[in-house]
Structures are given as C-alpha cells and as structure tokens.
Amino acid sequence: MKATGVVRAVDQLGRIVLPIELRRNLNIDIKDSVEIYVDGDMVVLKKYEPACVFCGNAREIKHFEGKNICSDCITKLSK
Known part of the structure; x- marks a missing residue:
C-alpha cells in the first residue's frame, strides 16, 4: 500500500474530506460512489x-x- 502523507480529521458527523489530488488521481468525481472495506485495522476506500x-x-x-x-x-x- 502506498502512503500519501495526507492526514485528515474526522468531523463530528463522522465525515472525512478526500483531498482533490487523491480524487483526481483515482478518477473520483462529485456524486461517484465509493466502496468501503476493512482489512484488519485499516479502512480502505475504493471507487465503486x-x-x-x-x-x-x-x-x-x-x-x-x-x-x-x-x-x-x-x-x-x-x-
């Protein structure tokens, strides 16, 4: 797995903002769906x-x- 060096805080509603650089690299646009996986103690996000x-x-x-x-x-x- 590749480290990005990006750290984001979870807000009071449990949301995390994905930086534009990551969204561009992964071709994630507004309203795209994202799958959420758990791998051990890691949460993995993948464009659906x-x-x-x-x-x-x-x-x-x-x-x-x-x-x-x-x-x-x-x-x-x-x-």
Whole structure:
C-alpha cells in the first residue's frame, strides 16, 4: 500500500474530506460512489465500479432487471 502523507480529521458527523489530488488521481468525481472495506485495522476506500453478478467483470456492463451483467455473460446466456 502506498502512503500519501495526507492526514485528515474526522468531523463530528463522522465525515472525512478526500483531498482533490487523491480524487483526481483515482478518477473520483462529485456524486461517484465509493466502496468501503476493512482489512484488519485499516479502512480502505475504493471507487465503486459495478461488476457482473455472474463473473465479476467490470467492463461492458449492461443493466437488466436491476442486475449488472457483462457482454460475455449475456452471450453465454443467449446460447
């Protein structure tokens, strides 16, 4: 894991502001969703990217009845 040297305080509502430099580097825009993971005693933030419910692929995602399905799985299902 790469250290950034950035330290931010948690406010009284539990919020943390991500610096613009980090948001630019990680391509996180206003209103983007961020996933939160816990790894031991660390909290890890990752830009949320929807993935296929069948294979986990995050490319060429289509939405079907509230589910994310990739093009490859759509092709396999149509056979």
